[in-house]
Amino acid sequence: MNDSEDDVTRGAAALLVVPEWHGQRLSRDLDARAEEAKGLALAIGLDVVAVHTLRLRQTRAATLIGVGQIEAIKPDVVESAAQLVIVDAALTAIQQRNLETEFGTKVIDRTGLILEIFGERAATAEGRLQVELAHLDYQAGRLVRSWTHLERQRGGFGFLGGPGETQIEADRRMIRNRMARIRRQLDDARRTRQLQRSKRQRAPWPVIALVGYTNAGKSTFFNRLTGSDVMAEDMLFATLDPTMREIRLPGIDKAILSDTVGFVSDLPTELVAAFRATLEEVTTADLIVHVRDIAHPDSDAQYDDVRAILDSLGVNGPQETDGKHREGEDDPRTVPQIEIWNKIDTADADARARIEEMAARRGDVAVLSAVTGEGVEAARTLMASQLTARHRVERIFLTFDQGEAMAWLHARGEVLGDVAGDEGHVLTVRLDPADRARFERLWPQGNG
Template structure:
């Protein structure tokens, strides 16, 4: 890079003073202030200090800089006056646009995709999660003509696929990147096969899988913790949860249910991440029931819900997969809005209004999940030998034992279960 932007990469660290820029090209159903707030939240998630937020009307996107030259000059003045070190663009920038904006603004520039990748790189905890993030990073970096914000990776140990300080991304050996990506894909395919084996074992058990899905920061992890007693990271941060978490719970009429907490979705989720995280999201694809947790107090709640459905479609979730919407964060609503919303939810059998934080409505949600999972269950009368404890235990594990009694030399059970489970019982 040339011009006034020859800076030591280590200048840009956690605590960097930043400007959020929203190039508004029209046609979005989202509120501009809400979009700026979301991007500021993404930046906050990696420790950036947001000093300024600006929405710019872009009538004709420029190939060189996306925004107009006058807008670049105005932003450069803001950067100089406030001594900012970073500009975060809530848009997808081409490598050329990123380079030209860095020259024009005199500070580091990162786009929405790069920002989300930074968050994922910092949050991945499991070996699988780090593999997925590294693959997505490599895919993104392979086409970059400028260095991305890789200093954070070095500070936290990094992935080891980029050069040391002073090297520019353009000097990276792209053949080595491609080879590394091929190795990562093979490792992730192995992970996917292992998940498939685990899933097959559960289906033979079988225990239904209920996946919590939703927009990032909608309250999935708070709800997961309340339902399971787990201690999954649940903070008011975007992408607080990255690696999937599975726990076993019991419901009325369903002895065991596997509950899955998944990564939150976000609008314009980078395609690199959708592709890389398919192994993790297979838990969602194969789920028996989806609980779509919505932040019903958010001004863009409907647009967020649409984004979630779009990602579900993209990763291959069958439209026929049963869904329940949990309208979360009742506690944040004004009394009038809350009354109206609860009335609307009461007239729908696929919606439950809740507050995961206070626990309101959660018991109703559990009953609704149980009812949906046991739809189609039938009642069977089964006779067993009194000493056949293994079969009796199987009935208790896979169905709801409504009644049981002794008659002559037989133990009789009235059991409510799915027809498929009854067939499996007969073939044991």
């Protein structure tokens, strides 16, 4: 095995292998997949010097890809002076090791790559713990020498140079202990966050969460709406930790807009939990805005990936077979959703006409360009109308000393009437059913 892997860092030359085999991710275009994988590599500063897309008739247990294909790639590894080979698939520990021997370089798979990015991007203490946990989980299954942020951080676990049994056992124990400690720390962090969130729920402002596939343009749209300057780049996973800002919408004085981590297909299972925790904000949002790169060749496949994650978060409500949004759904866990079909400026005239026609048939879609600003006003109006669409008119009695509840109702709903009696007010308020329930929790009616 090659011994130079510790030098593999940012700027390293990488050769990318994108295999495809029957029954796997057929919804995606192989070239688009190669582009995405390149984007992932770029996101941690690797320099992709060569790309090999492969069609496999069957996968090989020892190396995933075929012997002939390995032989075909080998000379290119040498010629391109690649220090690293990235395989855009999930490799077993054995496959990874065998390929490293064949190529004489480090080999990482898609999971390893995404873990690297998350490791580099996680900015909060909790985010870092989650990523480390995912990384340890991944490591535990493959106690071989490997290139990981963990090693870079802690100077290695001693996987170097084919460790003996005892060394591996010791490493395993160390990993288990560390994982247990992280889980405890994460539990603490989660409790703190829940506390903070329940405080925030008292705040009367509606929360809008932007979600979407990585690079769809969430941060660009966010910046346009908020006039702020969140990192928006042609880079996958530019945003990892959620960012929140106040915005104004037509008829809504104040709402909180939250930018979130981008989704990606085949998210490593080890990372799904970390990913979900990052997205917890989304589950308590008043409106989910799904930002899509509508001109991307894999736009539909990306849509399905995002919907699947939203399903797993439980925000899509009871599932219908056609996967369409439900109209007038009252399940309190269901968060209303709209779609932003972004990057319309990059579509050619024909595609644009088709896209606009499709959007016109739906009441929950806004077509726009976050870069040129075209369509953004209409999107703001759509967001505002969706926030108020489910509202019902309610009558609520408040005693004179319930000033805080009164202010909450004024901010959160639309007060249509206020009749003062001997003991208090009877307010006629247009309110979202979810807010009605929230109000009931905050100020239970009947005790005051």
